[in-house]
Amino acid sequence: MRRLLKFLHTMGAIGLMGAMAALLVMLAHAPSPSALEGYALMRGAMGAVATWIFFPSLALVLLSGLLAIAFNRAFHNAGWALLKLATGILVFESGFVGILGPMQEEARRSAAALAGKVDPATLAQSLGAERGTLWVILAVATANVVLGVWRPRIMRRPAKP
Secondary structure (H helix, E strand, O other): OHHHHHHHHHHHHHHHHHHHHHHHHHHHOOOOOOOHHHHHHHHHHHHHHHHHHHHHHHHHHHHHHHHHHHHOHHHOOOHHHHHHHHHHHHHHHHHHHHHHHHHHHHHHHHHHHHOOOOOHHHOOOOHHHHHHHHHHHHHHHHHHHHHHHHOOOOOOOOOOO
8 A cells, every 4th residue: 555655646746746847838938818819729728737637636646645644654753744744735725726726717718718708908917926836836846755755854842741
């Protein structure tokens, strides 16, 4: 069970960080909303990456990490594991609020603008925030990989009687 959870956790982390890197590249090369057809196409692709790669990878990383902590008693008192747990929950929350939701919404809105139902001037309001959130989450995910590989001694204080 331990090896399976480690494998799933690693595969999820690969998918998660790869999806974030791909989204950053796509954000950097997204055309302006004035080129509506290209913008809508790019935002649709970004919404698909967020929905079908980013989110499942994020869920796999969090669930396999939680199960690994639950099944391995050595992780219960390991400070590095608890720090990974805390930052993993932060990445999960930030991924929902700052990446998945805005990417899907902008894909929907840009498709609606292409169909003439939304004013194109209201598009691209969240590009800077999405880019910043992706960089922060990517940095935290990298720190989680570092914690998992090197497993530094982070001592927990003993419980007071």
